[in-house]
Amino acid sequence: MSKAHPDYENETERLDFTKKYMNVVIQASESNEETFRENLKQSLEGMDIKDSSFSYMTMLTNSNLLQRTGDELKRLKKFRNKPYFARINFLQENVNQEEHLYLGKVSLFDKETQQPIIVDWRSPIANLYYDGRLGEVSYESEGDTYHGFLSLKRQFIIENGELQEIRDIDLTTTDELLQMSLSESASNRLTEIVSTIQEEQNNIIRADLNRPIIVQGAAGSGKTTIALHRISYFIYTFAEKFTADQLMILAPNRLFIDYISEVLPELGVENILQTTFVDYVRSCIGKKIKLVPPDDKLLRFINQEIDNPELVKWMSEFKGSLLFRDIIDRYLEDILKTLLPTEDFYVSKFRLYHAMNLRQLIEYEYRYLPFYQRIDKIKRVLQNHVRTEKKRMIDKVIKFYDGKLEKALYSKVNSEKRKAYISKALDKKEETLNDIKKEARVAVNRYIKKLPKHDLFYYFKQLLTNKEIFKKYADGLLDEDKIEFFIHYQMKLMSKGMFEIEDLASLLYLQGKIFGIDQQLRVKNIVIDEAQDYSYFQLFALKTVLETDMFTIVGDLAQGIHSYRGIKDWSIVQNEIFPRASYKTLQKSYRTTVEIMEAANQILKLLKLELPIVEPVVRHGQKPSFHTISTKIDAIQLMEQEINQLYKRGMKTVAIIGKTNKECQELAKLFKKHSSLSIQVLKENQEIHKDEIVIVSSNLSKGLEFDAVLICSLDDSFLDSEIDIKLLYVSMTRPLHHLSLYGKDLTCFLLDQVNEDVIIKL
Numbered sequence: 001m002s003k004a005h006p007d008y009e010n011e012t013e014r015l016d017f018t019k020k021y022m023n024v025v026i027q028a029s030e031s032n033e034e035t036f037r038e039n040l041k042q043s044l045e046g047m048d049i050k051d052s053s054f055s056y057m058t059m060l061t062n063s064n065l066l067q068r069t070g071d072e073l074k075r076l077k078k079f080r081n082k083p084y085f086a087r088i089n090f091l092q093e094n095v096n097q098e099e100h101l102y103l104g105k106v107s108l109f110d111k112e113t114q115q116p117i118i119v120d121w122r123s124p125i126a127n128l129y130y131d132g133r134l135g136e137v138s139y140e141s142e143g144d145t146y147h148g149f150l151s152l153k154r155q156f157i158i159e160n161g162e163l164q165e166i167r168d169i170d171l172t173t174t175d176e177l178l179q180m181s182l183s184e185s186a187s188n189r190l191t192e193i194v195s196t197i198q199e200e201q202n203n204i205i206r207a208d209l210n211r212p213i214i215v216q217g218a219a220g221s222g223k224t225t226i227a228l229h230r231i232s233y234f235i236y237t238f239a240e241k242f243t244a245d246q247l248m249i250l251a252p253n254r255l256f257i258d259y260i261s262e263v264l265p266e267l268g269v270e271n272i273l274q275t276t277f278v279d280y281v282r283s284c285i286g287k288k289i290k291l292v293p294p295d296d297k298l299l300r301f302i303n304q305e306i307d308n309p310e311l312v313k314w315m316s317e318f319k320g321s322l323l324f325r326d327i328i329d330r331y332l333e334d335i336l337k338t339l340l341p342t343e344d345f346y347v348s349k350f351r352l353y354h355a356m357n358l359r360q361l362i363e364y365e366y367r368y369l370p371f372y373q374r375i376d377k378i379k380r381v382l383q384n385h386v387r388t389e390k391k392r393m394i395d396k397v398i399k400f401y402d403g404k405l406e407k408a409l410y411s412k413v414n415s416e417k418r419k420a421y422i423s424k425a426l427d428k429k430e431e432t433l434n435d436i437k438k439e440a441r442v443a444v445n446r447y448i449k450k451l452p453k454h455d456l457f458y459y460f461k462q463l464l465t466n467k468e469i470f471k472k473y474a475d476g477l478l479d480e481d482k483i484e485f486f487i488h489y490q491m492k493l494m495s496k497g498m499f500e501i502e503d504l505a506s507l508l509y510l511q512g513k514i515f516g517i518d519q520q521l522r523v524k525n526i527v528i529d530e531a532q533d534y535s536y537f538q539l540f541a542l543k544t545v546l547e548t549d550m551f552t553i554v555g556d557l558a559q560g561i562h563s564y565r566g567i568k569d570w571s572i573v574q575n576e577i578f579p580r581a582s583y584k585t586l587q588k589s590y591r592t593t594v595e596i597m598e599a600a601n602q603i604l605k606l607l608k609l610e611l612p613i614v615e616p617v618v619r620h621g622q623k624p625s626f627h628t629i630s631t632k633i634d635a636i637q638l639m640e641q642e643i644n645q646l647y648k649r650g651m652k653t654v655a656i657i658g659k660t661n662k663e664c665q666e667l668a669k670l671f672k673k674h675s676s677l678s679i680q681v682l683k684e685n686q687e688i689h690k691d692e693i694v695i696v697s698s699n700l701s702k703g704l705e706f707d708a709v710l711i712c713s714l715d716d717s718f719l720d721s722e723i724d725i726k727l728l729y730v731s732m733t734r735p736l737h738h739l740s741l742y743g744k745d746l747t748c749f750l751l752d753q754v755n756e757d758v759i760i761k762l
């Protein structure tokens with residue numbers, strides 16, 4: 001036990017000291033200086049810390065203690081019962097004194113001596129804990145490399161401010177803390193993993209922050225978790241350059257946002273925009289659009305309700321392809337042409353700008369701007385020009401008429417005629433001057449008004465529902481049949497005033513290119529989770545409108561249940577959209593047991609795609625069980641019995657997964673009628689309730705996890721098709737500890753096609 005550890009006493013003392021120091025800092029920020037000094041004196045009386053250089057005096061004179069910001073203070077308070085989770089001993093080359101560094105989620109420095117009391121896990125030197133083996137190591141900080149010797153890596157378990165366990169990690173011990181943390185129960189929310197981040201994960205969290213990154217990670221490999229830790233690392237590293245509101249997380253749905261919501265503040269990340277692609281595009285467009293529910297097509301594919309499924313699949317894929325982007329680019333070139341002025345710009349009789357020069361500005365000078373913003377800019381250029389030229393025009397007119405008048409005064413023509421001439425000239429002068437003044441006010445608006453002005457939907461509709469126009473731009477890229485099908489499909493959809501999710505990429509792209517998006521939506525760094533369900537064009541559109549390639553993209557092609565419209569190959573994303581991106585893979589799965597992963601891997605193999613088999617971290621449990629059901633009521637009763645047992649065994653979160661929403665509705669109805677369990681049927685825009693059993697459809701379960709999962713097939717079985725295999729794989733990789741399957745026979749879960757040893761039949 002920990003008390004037997006030779007350093008137990010020293011570590012307890014150190015913990016005590018740290019807690020007291022934290023309390024002092026907290027009090028200092030909350031009270032005035034006088035009371036602070038008094039409190040400090042009292043609270044540290046009698047403290048004698050062997051392992052540190054913080055004397056009572058240095059603290060007393062450390063006026064910086066009083067200058068903690070509100071945020072820091074909040075974090076200090078939050079972590080005072082668990083100030084750190086690990087320690088490393090590091091002797092830097094050419095330095096005499098070995099450093100003993102305590103790693104936590106917040107940093108605490110003696111600002112006078114610059115001695116760290118707690119080192120933030122995101123700091124450069126903390127990398128030694130995650131990356132370095134014991135022995136010769138090095139770390140980088142601000143471009144410099146520091147070499148040295150790592151003699152100790154120690155983990156602590158601290159609960160309620162008390163030291164419970166000390167574990168020293170050497171080359172031979174496996175990571176017991178990881179094992180312990182994986183065997184815990186899920187709380188139906190994602191958690192932070194700072195004390196057990198693994199080396200392969202650390203490499204992703206700390207990968208070059210100035211480059212995009214694409215991560216292909218197996219189910220349960222920690223993609224979501226790591227993406228969030230990378231945000232935290234980013235915010236820490238670039239605290240001076242970036243604020244959280246310049247970052248955005250794109251998640252698949254509201255349910256998922258709720259699922260990850262608690263971990264962000266824990267990691268020191270607040271006020272970050274968390275949204276879905278659909279909602280983001282809606283904000284960019286600034287108008288409400290009616291969307292066919294995003295999973296509708298998937299469900300119709302699953303239920304085999306689509307006529308002409310091959311063409312519908314082709315069309316979904318096409319709308320998300322870079323080929324479609326090429327067609328739109330051709331169209332955009334022509335849209336720009338319509339915005340180029342053909343007439344010179346006049347105020348009264350004065351030509352102030354040649355149309356050619358204005359065209360030059362719009363086409364080349366301002367090409368960094370969206371089209372309509374270029375026109376706004378031209379408008380401002382003309383307004384300024386009119387303002388500066390007005391005086392010159394007036395002077396010129398005055399000079400002209402004054403010259404005429406002068407000539408008239410000295411002319412020999414008889415006085416009547418002369419008088420009439422002069423009076424006419426004076427009138428003309430007046431008239432011209434008035435005309436200039438009036439024209440100077442209205443000429444610009446009148447000129448700009450001659451240029452076409454349409455909204456996004458006009459441009460969208462013109463291309464997608466007018467066969468002749470579409471044909472012009474698709475010429476040579478699509479064959480006649482497909483053009484015909486495409487236009488027909490789109491006209492039908494739009495006659496109902498509807499769009500589908502696949503249309504959002506082109507809408508966003510057109511919006512960005514023609515109109516631009518609001519400043520506050522122009523985030524500078526984007527994290528996309530479940531990215532396998534994005535299309536190439538979606539990613540390209542985002543990158544284009546946001547004018548940045550700083551993306552962290554994580555996903556798993558094996559879970560690409562929307563692959564008819566999603567990504568099939570990361571190399572296309574890397575080569576054609578994010579050429580600066582690094583590409584990493586995570587093959588180890590941390591979520592589930594060896595036994596559950598083996599069964600899921602068998603299902604994955606049915607896909608016959610080149611997907612690597614997932615390696616589970618060694619943690620054992622029961623094999624998944626298969627229960628034969630005779631009637632629906634029988635199934636409900638069996639499941640209720642099992643769930644009660646699972647609760648007795650300490651499981652906290654239990655989910656029942658049905659293939660489709662319809663199946664889930666049926667399950668919910670039966671559970672309500674024939675059981676006493678409290679049930680929640682999950683919907684896309686909901687929060688998961690604590691203490692209720694969740695019924696969720698396989699497509700919606702993606703990304704979530706539960707202690708125990710029961711997959712049930714009353715009416716809908718998983719078929720031998722790519723979508724169904726992926727849905728089954730997603731469902732089977734949700735549990736942490738326990739999986740059982742309920743169906744009429746093994747075929748319901750394709751288990752007749754796999755090695756039967758991976759399951760227990762009951």
Ligand SMILES: Nc1ncnc2c1ncn2[C@@H]1O[C@H](COP(=O)(O)OP(=O)(O)OP(=O)(O)O)[C@@H](O)[C@H]1O
Pocket residue numbers: 178181182191193196197198201217218219220221222223224225226556559590591702703704705733
């Ligand atoms: N290093 C780690 N230490 C402790 N727990 C970990 C670690 N890595 C991952 N986990 C746990 O594994 C589980 C899976 O993580 P996460 O949901 O981030 O994976 P994922 O790759 O996004 O999964 P999926 O693609 O299946 O949705 C979580 O419970 C997470 O806390």
